[in-house]
Amino acid sequence: MSRGIVQEVPLYAPAAASDGLALTGCADTLAQSLAACYQCGKCTAGCPMADAMDLMPNQIFRLLQLGALERVLRSTAIWQCVSCYTCTTRCPQSVDCVGIIDQMRQLALARGMVSNRQGRVVVFQQTFLDNIRRHGRLHELSQIAHFKLRGYLKDFSLRELFRGAALGPQLFQRRKLHFRGSKVKDRAVIQRIYARCSRGFQPRGPSIPGHQPGSQVAESRAQRTGLEAPATLGAKGTAHD
Amino acid sequence: MIELGYYPGCALHGSSNDYEQSLRACLERLNVRLTEVDDWICCGASAAHSLNSMLAVALPARNLGLAERDQLHEVLAPCPLCSMELHKANHALAANEALRARVSEIVEVPVSGNVKVLNLIQVFERAGLERIRRAARKSIAHLQAACYYGCLLTRPPATVQFDDAERPQSMEAIVEAAGAKTVVWNFATECCGAGMTLASEKVVLELSQRILRNALEHGANCLVVACPMCHVNLDMKQQDTREQFGIEQVLPVYYLSDLVGMALGLKEAQLGTDRHFVPARNGR
Ligand code: SF4
Ligand code: SF4
Numbered sequence: 001m002s003r004g005i006v007q008e009v010p011l012y013a014p015a016a017a018s019d020g021l022a023l024t025g026c027a028d029t030l031a032q033s034l035a036a037c038y039q040c041g042k043c044t045a046g047c048p049m050a051d052a053m054d055l056m057p058n059q060i061f062r063l064l065q066l067g068a069l070e071r072v073l074r075s076t077a078i079w080q081c082v083s084c085y086t087c088t089t090r091c092p093q094s095v096d097c098v099g100i101i102d103q104m105r106q107l108a109l110a111r112g113m114v115s116n117r118q119g120r121v122v123v124f125q126q127t128f129l130d131n132i133r134r135h136g137r138l139h140e141l142s143q144i145a146h147f148k149l150r151g152y153l154k155d156f157s158l159r160e161l162f163r164g165a166a167l168g169p170q171l172f173q174r175r176k177l178h179f180r181g182s183k184v185k186d187r188a189v190i191q192r193i194y195a196r197c198s199r200g201f202q203p204r205g206p207s208i209p210g211h212q213p214g215s216q217v218a219e220s221r222a223q224r225t226g227l228e229a230p231a232t233l234g235a236k237g238t239a240h241d
Numbered sequence: 242m243i244e245l246g247y248y249p250g251c252a253l254h255g256s257s258n259d260y261e262q263s264l265r266a267c268l269e270r271l272n273v274r275l276t277e278v279d280d281w282i283c284c285g286a287s288a289a290h291s292l293n294s295m296l297a298v299a300l301p302a303r304n305l306g307l308a309e310r311d312q313l314h315e316v317l318a319p320c321p322l323c324s325m326e327l328h329k330a331n332h333a334l335a336a337n338e339a340l341r342a343r344v345s346e347i348v349e350v351p352v353s354g355n356v357k358v359l360n361l362i363q364v365f366e367r368a369g370l371e372r373i374r375r376a377a378r379k380s381i382a383h384l385q386a387a388c389y390y391g392c393l394l395t396r397p398p399a400t401v402q403f404d405d406a407e408r409p410q411s412m413e414a415i416v417e418a419a420g421a422k423t424v425v426w427n428f429a430t431e432c433c434g435a436g437m438t439l440a441s442e443k444v445v446l447e448l449s450q451r452i453l454r455n456a457l458e459h460g461a462n463c464l465v466v467a468c469p470m471c472h473v474n475l476d477m478k479q480q481d482t483r484e485q486f487g488i489e490q491v492l493p494v495y496y497l498s499d500l501v502g503m504a505l506g507l508k509e510a511q512l513g514t515d516r517h518f519v520p521a522r523n524g525r
C-alpha cells in the first residue's frame with residue numbers, strides 16, 4: 001500500500017522521464033503544457049475563486065515552472081479551485097490549467113501536505129467519493145452527515161456542524177430529501193472498480209483525522225471475490241501508450 | 242418520435258428531482274422518449290478528477306459502456322457536470338486504444354468511447370425550435386429571462402463542443418421559441434461556485450449575489466438554468482444570499498424545461514415548479 005494515487009496517473013498520462021519538470025510530479029503532457037505558460041495572467045483575470053486563493057492561478061504555474069513544488073502543494077489555492085474551466089478555456093497557450101491543478105491536488109494528498117485550513121474541501125471530496133464507493137450513487141443525507149462529522153472532528157466548529165440544518169425540513173416538505181436514496185443493483189462492481197483504480201488510494205498523514213482508508217476495505221473485498229486488481233495497474237511506467 | 246438514452250446522474254435522483262420531473266414531463270410532450278441507462282452509477286463529479294485520475298475515467302466509462310451494451314448510442318445527460326465527465330472520458334478513450342482495453346477491463350463492460358452525449362439544450366434543438374413554437378399554447382411573454390449557462394455547459398470547448406464558450410446563444414433561442422423574452426447580461430457563463438456550497442459557503446454566496454444582481458440590473462424577472470447545481474445555489478440559497486447582501490427583489494429560477502413546459506401548457510404540479518424555493522411566476 002505504499003504507492004500513492006499519483007503513480008496511477010501514468011496509466012493515461014505518461015510520467016515525465018528526466019527533465020526538470022518531472023520535479024513537478026506532472027505527467028509528460030501536463031509538463032509540456034506547463035512549459036507553454038508565458039504568464040499573461042488571463043487565467044487569473046477570469047478565475048471566480050481568485051479572491052479566495054492564496055496563490056493566483058498564474059502564480060501556481062510560474063512556481064511550478066521554477067520547481068517550487070512544495071509551495072504549490074501547501075497552498076490553499078489548489079483546493080479553492082472549483083474546476084470551472086474558465087482558465088483552461090481562455091488560456092492563449094492552451095495550458096491544461098485544470099489538469100495541472102488536479103495533479104497538484106492528488107500529489108498534495110499523496111504526500112500528506114494538506115493543511116487543516118484546506119481540510120474541509122478535501123473532506124468534502126473524500127466523503128463524496130467514499131459515498132459513491134458504498135452506494136454507487138450519491139446518497140446525499142449520509143454524505144452530508146459524514147462530511148459534517150469529519151469536518152467537526154477537524155475544527156470542532158459547532159456552528160458549521162449545524163449550519164444548514166434548518167433546510168432539512170424544507171427540503172423534506174418539497175420531496176427533495178430522501179432517506180433511502182436511489183439504489184444501484186450491482187454495488188459489488190463499484191467496489192471492484194475502486195479497488196482497481198485505487199491501489200494505495202488513501203490520504204496520508206495526520207491532516208485527515210478519523211479517515212477510514214476506503215481502499216483497504218475495497219481491496220480485501222476484491223480479494224474475497226477472487227478478482228485481484230490487474231498486476232500491471234499502478235505499476236509505474238507499464239502503461240505508456 | 243425521438244428515442245434517446247438517459248443518464249440522470251445523482252442530483253436528478255436526489256434533491257434536484259424537480260429537474261427530472263420537469264424535463265420528463267416536457268420532453269414527453271415533445272415526443273422524445275427516454276430510456277434510462279440500466280443500473281447507471283455516479284460519474285464521480287469533480288471529486289474523482291480532483292482526487293483520483295483513474296476513477297475520473299473509470300466511473301463515467303462504466304456508464305458509457307452500459308449505454309453501449311443497451312444499444313443506446315445517444316444519451317441525454319441533463320447535468321452539465323455529468324455530461325462533461327462523460328465527454329472527457331469519451332475523448333480519452335476514443336484517442337487511446339490501450340486505455341480503452343484497460344478501462345473496459347476495469348469497468349467490466351466494453352467501452353468504445355463512441356456514445357454521443359447530449360445536454361438538455363441539444364435535445365430541445367433536436368426536437369426543433371419550430372416545433373416548440375408551434376406547440377406553445379400558453380403565453381409566457383411576461384417572462385424576461387436571463388439565460389444562465391454557468392461554467393460547464395460550454396466549457397472546455399474542445400471537450401463539450403457546444404455553442405460558444407464566451408457568448409452562447411442556444412438557450413436564448415429556445416426560450417424565445419417558447420415565447421418568453423430574454424435579456425442581454427454579463428454573467429451568463431460566470432461560475433456560481435456550486436461545488437463549494439458545503440465546504441465554503443461564504444465564497445459561494447458572494448458569487449451568487451453577483452449573478453443575481455447583474456440579472457436584475459439588466460431587467461430580468463427570472464433566471465433560466467440547465468444545471469441542477471446552479472439551481473440549488475441560486476434558488477435554494479437565494480434567500481440567504483439576498484439577506485446577506487441586501488438584495489430586495491426575488492428572482493425565480495427556472496430549469497429550461499420549466500419554461501418550455503409552461504409554454505406547452507403544463508401545470509406547476511406537473512413540472513415541479515411548485516417545489517422550488519423561490520415561488521414561480523407561472524400564473525402571471
Ligand atoms: S492564461 Fe495560460 S499562458 Fe496566461 S498565465 Fe494563465 S496559464 Fe499562463
Ligand atoms: S478552474 Fe479553478 S483556477 Fe481555473 S478559473 Fe476555475 S476556479 Fe479558477
